[in-house]
Amino acid sequence: MSASDRTIQANFRLFYFLIFWALGGLSPLLSIYLKEEIRLSGSQIGTLVSIGPIVMVITQPIWGMICDWTGRARTVLVTALLATGGIGLGFLFIDEYIPLLAVAATLALFQGAIIPISDTLTVNYAMQHRLDYGSFRLWGAVGFAVAGFAMGWLAERFSLSVIFYGFALTLWLGAASARQMPGDRVSLQVDLRSGLNRLIRMPRFVLFLLATFMVFGPIFANNTYMGLLFQSSGATVAGVGLGFLLAAGSEVPFMKMAGAWIRRRGALTVTLFAAGISALRWVFYFFEPGILWLYLTSVVQGLSTGLFIPAALMYVRSLAPEEAKTTAVSLYTAAGIGLGNWFCTLMGGWILETFDIFTTYLFFGLLTGIGALILWIVLRLEERGTRGADPVKSGSTDTKKDLSQTRGKAFQ
Template sequence: MDAQQRTFTNMKVFYFLAYFSFGGLFPLLSVYFQNEIELSGSQIGMITSIGPIVMLLTQPVWGLLSDYTKRPRLLLTIAVIGTGSVGFTYLLAEEYVILVAIAAGLAMFQSAIIPLSDSMAMNYVYKNGGDYGNIRMWGAVGFALAVWFMGMLSDWLGQGIIFYGFALVLFISAYFSLGMPKESVTAKVDIRGGMKELVKVPGFLLFLIVTFLVFGPIMANNFYFGLLIQFSGGSLAGVGFAFLLAAGSEVPFMRWAGQWIRKRGILVILFVAALASGIRWIFYSTGPTPEFIYMTTIIQGFSIGLFVPAALQYVTELAPKEVKATAVAIYSAVGNGLGAWFFSISAGLIMEWSSILSVYLFYGIFTLSGAALTLWMIRSKKAESSNGLAIAEPKLKEH
């Protein structure tokens, strides 16, 4: 195996292990808080929502450190060891305030892992050829297998096992982080100046609202899906099995997304994905049995597998060249940051007032609102295309 093959293999292993650690902890964390610590819904909501905000604030700091030190591999190694170490301390804490502090500390280190590794991987692929998607795909595989595997182990050995697994796998990934490519490129982002340009782009602000309404519930679902399955009568192994089906089904749809986008158009694909996601949440609010939940998890593959690549392509090709990096940063902040925070903390409050079924009704209403707004964008584009005032849809490039 030559040096280039070793680097590609190393990157795939790192992504597999990093996402395996995430998949083995976060989908089962809310279940642990409810069953073992007996936290209230609002307390669970606060703990699960603190991460997106901390990550939003600390990611730029890691980027500046990478630019200043020119040692992204070292920073990545520090980040994975720090994430594993802080995450393990969940097992030693029961006080609510301490759990919130742990969640914030974990997010501070975790916020560096994906941006740094993505930057190194994409820069390497750009210089040496290859397919970033084939590298990143191993992360999806690791996440899906982890929830299934750790769910079974939790049934056999107790829920505390998820923290041992999380720390151990991240410590192993630290070895492979040292073998990541040496160089990374951090895109320069000017939020204030870039936003002045982006507000002039037809459809950009509307799409940020769509992202908030559709992607926010998708991100928050990672924390509350396990509680839904347990509420319906499923086991921890069942939680893992459901996530295996859901996350695993994303891979083929992500592969087909490009072809479908070129054939139908980005906005149409975004509308269909948002509609499917909203219908899924409404169905879950009716209190289905675990078997019906398992059967419908493929909708996650359809909705996320299409929405994520379509949304990213829409943003990058809609934005002017000089503010593309800013557009992607704002899009990510709205969906992964503000959206995940709002729908996580709201879910906790709703659980305390009502039940997990009401959480998914809430998700469904907001997501279908996002789908309706996307449909309005499509109709506006068609109605006004003749006079050039329509909401823009970027011309797609053949990839």
Template sequence: MKQRNPVFHMKGYFFFIYFGFGGLFPLLTVYLQDEVQLSGAQIGVITSIGPIVMILIQPLWGMLSDYTKRPKLLLTVASIGAGVSGFTYLFAQEYLMFVLTASMIALFQSALIPLSDSIAMNYTKREGGDYGRIRMWGAVGFAVAVWIMGNASDLFGLEVIFYGFAVVMFAGAFFSRHMPNEAGSAVVDVRGGLKRLMKVKGFPLFLIITFLVYGPIMANNFYFGVLIQFAGGTLAGVGFAFLLAAGSEVPFMRWAGAWIQRRGILTILFAAAFISGVRWIFYSFEPDPVWIYATTIMQGFSIGLFVPAALQYVTDIAPAEVKATAVAVYAAVGNGVGAFFFSMSAGLLIDLHSILAVYLFYGIMTLSGALLLFLLAWRQPHVVKKETA
């Protein structure tokens, strides 16, 4: 029997995996705060433990993929493992059990994004196509998930998010079995590669920018639901807000490639970071839920453009023999160190003040990253204009 178009299966995989993320993580913090009644500091540890585990484990998945040359098999195993781990939240009662469960999910989750991104990126480079148009199905899944699970939580209770997470992870495992087996050609050599990358003009500064801009973006997935409820919204309202926010990413990811060619990578990155920072600052003034819903579409311009543009910038400036290492380091700084720091700090700020202080802090840090991007664009005008000539 002729296999279906591999692009269809990559789109399906991104849809279901990000459906799982969208259905669990934005509502998990609400569950831990309202149902389990953990403190902000405890919630901060649970939401930040994942990024730390990813920093330690992600390179091992990469090396295992390089060694076996079977990344899609690893994706299948990791998807099933994540689903089973998420289901164990239903049986957690003690704080340490929640920490352990979060660690187990992160163990498997650390394989999902980098391996699937690598497969999609390598496939589109070999066969032609637009990575952003495949990756945007993750944004679709995330948006639909929070809306569906937010409404389901209002009807059946927050425990439903754990059932939903397990089911869609298993669905993702099915799609991963039919994805192309695009093994990366470059070996990730973090120690030697990092030493060389630190000499690449612009790369060290961009790591700082990634920390300042992408860290709050990742942490927002955990704390945006808390903000909605603080402002007087419901669980269904949380789902509606994420539907608008994540859904707005879809068209921007679709247009990202053309806009980067027209305006240049650093120009797009600066605009995305600046708008993201303004959004966080606005939320710190405790707006009415209606205004939060209305401004969620800013996420499309910020995240929908920043994610593909940042990945392209890293792969463009890195020497060919250390491109895989550059992507691994970039992911570790953004998804790992940045997400850990801004998730942990959010929990502490909630205990000391409120969720409003969290978004004020996010805004200041993100605008600092935008300022550094302006400086980087000034220092590298050839990168700004190279695609526009």
């Protein structure tokens, strides 16, 4: 490997570390800032935070068109990073609910470009050089986990406003790193009409999308409400960061083991197991466990989220016909990371205001339990030979390649 290649690869790892540091430093503490500093109600927090996923789902295809039209994806990425960091600082100067909604929506507008464009540039480079995309993206998981602890520690010693300075600074450093990325002309367009009619006529695919909505929603909404959960059990702001470090950090080793588990048991079985673990964890939090139990059970996130995300993506790709794989993945992402995240974050805030944070997690647990039941139904359909054995279980070459590209997806 030449010195130039080593420099490029190190830059990719640095980029993901910085970008997910920004996200990991903001996510667990934003709800605490909105509650303690701005004095927003639970429903207001839920509405404000939930607006991001919907805006990103709507605007990501637009960013794809911009990249295709300009032919300068790297320049678009740098612009989005600079703009997102600057808009994030806007939270420091506004303390009214409606203007904060406008800032959150504008932030999501530009933030929605970051992950799709950077992932496309990275995957293209990895494929050209026969490298493992996961070896780059895992640094994002590291940055996300460490940032929660570091920013919690800083917020405890200074003030919660530090999370916005950290968010902007690391995104701007990420923009400097993005300028060094190789390649510029890439296509991010997805033709949602391609194969759509075939997909919606597949009962298992439709059921799996519904299950993804119910399981993924609480997983991503937890990033918003976990800080309030820990505080309600007596944790300091720094303690919230420690909990986030344990939870997010636990996903990395399980994602590394996910491939072997999927090949041995099948992707669908792994998703069912992971969903069941998630449901039990959320319901357990309803019983108001002490702070020590919260710390101990936070590492269960690796066993649930760290397995569910790669296994679910593998199942979707294996289920869809070849000409509709891209469409299937797009629908799966929109259902879980977009709509599921929006719905659970919004409802979680309403339940928080009406009842308490522990009831919010009961709602997460019941919803995830229903999702697990739907996965069980899909599994039974598989066992009856509706379409044959799960292709993922065979451990085909394409499956192994796809699996290497899913590591770190928990932190989108």
